[in-house]
Amino acid sequence: ACPDYRKARDFYTSVLGMQNAKDDQKSRANLAFGPRSGGNYFIARNANENANTAPAKSVVDHICYTIPNWDDARVNATLKAQGLNPTGRSGSVNVLDPFNYPVQLASIEAENPFI
Known part of the structure; x- marks a missing residue:
């Protein structure tokens, strides 16, 4: 999760050439990478501000x-x-x-x- 999924989406598509496979235009984009479709995705999404998650141990x-x-x-x-x-x-x-x-x-x- 990141503070602004649009910034992440734009960086990974313009700099690394990932394809914007699906974008809800609100809070999440699925970015595809690799030469073939299927299974190779990077998901950029906004952090859930209401989530009550414990600090990560790793x-x-x-x-x-x-x-x-x-x-x-x-x-x-x-x-x-x-x-x-x-x-x-x-x-x-x-x-x-x-x-x-x-x-x-x-x-x-x-x-x-x-x-």
Whole structure:
């Protein structure tokens, strides 16, 4: 959940190229990513101000999207053109979304989760 789902929707669609698959125009958008439809969604929604939830005992500290055919110069130039300040190393960069949530973009070879 985030304070303004529209800001999150706009960031993830314009900067990361996610597709706005479904948007209720009130408080939630389903954003699709990946080359094929089905199952790969990121949901941006406003926080429920009336929710009485206990503090989390564990947290997700960032998310990583892997990219095939990685090119350091191209990735960094694209992010800088979007007004972001990418940091990191060869094969992996980090940026902050509009709510200062860390987003990692990495080469599928550099960050292969299956090895």
